[in-house]
Amino acid sequence: MSSVDIAAAAIKSLTSPAKKILLVVESGMGRYEYVPIRVIEPAIKLGSEKTRTLTDLLVKEGFLTAVGSPYRGYALTFAGADLLALNTLVEDGILSAIGKPVGVGKESDVYDALLANGEVAAVKFHRIGRTSFRQTRRLRTYATGAKASWMVQSRRAASREFEALKKLQASNVSVPMPISKTRHVVVMSALGGRPLVEYKEAVTNELVKKVFEEVRKMYEAGVVHADLSEYNILVSDEGEVVLFDFPQWVPPDHRSAERYLCSDIRNLLRFFSKMGAQVPTLSSILSYVKGAKDELK
Known part of the structure; x- marks a missing residue:
């Protein structure tokens, strides 16, 4: 188990x-x-x-x-740690039941859950440090301090993600709705749709535009994802997109924000190109995301 x-x-x-x-x-x-x-x-x-x-x-x-x-x-x-977090969420009247895993990664596990009000939600358990501590400290801006334990790092990750979701939700960026946070665990609205990486249909110009519209809105809200790719974008049956997985985000004035933003854009361009879509240039998208251009062509 x-x-x-x-x-x-x-x-x-x-x-x-x-x-x-x-x-x-x-x-x-x-x-x-x-x-x-x-x-x-x-x-x-x-x-x-x-x-x-x-x-x-x-x-x-x-x-x-x-x-x-x-x-x-x-x-x-x-x-x-999971027992203490789940116990708190139950005692606080947030959760009534935990369901099946919907995603297991190197640094987090996501489960379906039932809220106390009967609604379905997603519960994310951060697992920073489950793999390489050295790589975790190198890659994660929130892992300050050479001796930060997995528990401290995971709590910081959850806090950062919850903060990002609140900022983005307030700015109408298409992200899961943040519901609650305790320790290393974030409760959010259910994750509907399929990961973009599993998208089998032809990638349309409209889908490409929708994704980069959300990246622009995210930037305007003061968030650079810093690890965005086809693995953390969901696409609904109606073609709507949802961005998720924000523990490593940085603000646009972060010293490495430009590099992270370009990396995010390159990841998406690489995927869309592989799927046969016609994509704009990196410089064109960068100008659009930063607000120097009003339209993406």
Whole structure:
């Protein structure tokens, strides 16, 4: 089972002492790679034997990982972090059920979910650091600090994505509607349509124009995607497009914004050309996106 499945299955049986241990470990991971048992015990106030029994049980269930040397210590696993996040979303009246995965990537997992009001939504679990920490720090502008843990990086990613979605939603850019955020998890409106990379029909000039119209609106709203490609654009059956996946966005005045914007445009031009579409030049699109041209020809 995935970490989300493990966490979802445990929500109803999560006891108050177990939750408290997970919260203490979560809090301590800002200071320790593995939170010492000597830090956990006085915070839980269950006594040494009961605390150690419960922490070991949480390790066995997959919510904590442990080390025995140079000291006895514990750290959250992805399942433990997912459990705390899902528990908060349920307690806050946001979610009522988690469904099946709709997308699993190197740095995030996306699941269908049911909101408390009965509407279908998407829940994104950020997994920054699941692959190479070195590459993550090199590629991600939000991963500041050489020793930022996967948990810190994932929380920053979720915060940045939620911020971008709010900015873009307010500017009528076609993105998922942000609903809630807690820890490393973002809840947004359901992701309808197919990824552009799976688009099999002939790519029309209208579709190309729609995509770059959204890129322009995004730029006007103060956001450069910085990782845009055919993999994070959805196309509905009616031909409408939705942009998603924003944890690495930068503002237009960022020192690397021009390079990121050109890279985004090149990615899309490469895909559209491969699909047989007639595409404008990079310089023409760049002028259009920045507002120097009123129309894309």
